[in-house]
Amino acid sequence: MTETPSVDRRDSEKVPHDLVIVGAGPAALSAALYTSREDIDTVLFEKGAIGGLAAVTDWVDNYPGFEKGIAGLDLSEQMRKQAERFGAKIELGEVSKIEDQGKLKKLTTTEGDVYAKAVLVATGSEYKQIGVPGEKEYYARGVHYCATCDGAFYRDKKLVVVGGGNSAAQESMFLTKFASHIDMLVRSKLRASDVLIKELEKHKDKITVHLGTTTDEIVGKDSKVTKVIGTDAASGKKVEFPTDGVFVFVGLLPNTKFLAGSAIEVDDFGFIKSDLHLMTNVAGIFVAGDVRSGATLQIASASGEGATAALMIREYLEMQERGPLPEAVVGHPQLYG
């Protein structure tokens, strides 16, 4: 693998990269750290923030190695620097198509066509929309999906947060830095971790949690959000929450739209299927992190999957050069690594 030098994308049609990683979140950066450290020519394409959803997370308390926790943006930056230290290259661009051409994969990108011997899809996921009236109309003008990006616009103002999971709890607490009060609308019950629920309790002077409350409509006037209308499930009565803005954290959608029409199989929810070696149904195309069907949607597990994928990719690339290994050691790279 080392005979293929790292190449500029302008030469990529002549010399394929060993590995192109689509995405630059924790799974992608961990994989890149492993592969580039082994002189596997590795290029990542990122259309959004380096670090993915981890980068837009205010504070990460459950990633090993940081006793007091770490800001998501700082963690992402450290991961980026560590991968780049060993030679991984990050291109700021979007991949719109992956074609399987047998031993080579062709990627259509905003920076031109790129070829690779192996591809790792690690595009992660993005926050879901609720799908209620007013949500699209007031997008970025009162309805938001990123507290660390847009929270500062709500200093001393009232907010509604929709959702009851870890992200909703964590981001609500972050928003207390700015907002005067937050109504947290939870459709059923809190699904956040016990630790976060206890933390929420400490913010009860600023955060009011409304369990069993659906979000039905976001209402505004003169281009500004003024209230959220919901329903109290127990009584069936409509309830109104006057607010200046709404932050939505109701689950995740996989970033796999760009694979529509490709041969890569996804599950009923759009997450990419893989085998035990994290390879998709297309030989040489691997998947890791939040975008993988069955992923646990944690930064630590995404990083672990990235490392695993890197070892499997190394094995795949070696196999392409020297032929298949005995069945007994396939999937156990440590036996000969």
Added chain:
Amino acid sequence: MPKNITIYTTNTCSYCPMVKRYLKSKGLPYDEVNLEKHPERQDEVFKMSGALTVPVTIVTQQDDSQEVVVGYNLSRLAPAIA
């Protein structure tokens, strides 16, 4: 080459460093307005962008026409600085 580029940012915005990184990769200088240090300028951004979000990048061309790019949006930012 644009006459001037201004980026409106906040301390915790993860897409703001991406815009700065992209402009640096293209060798383009820019001015930065941190809205947490200058909250009095939030209305100015909202009037220009129609959005309560950052990053907002204002690209002023040589003929003084302006392109407003909301968010880290390469499909809009790339042609604006070309």
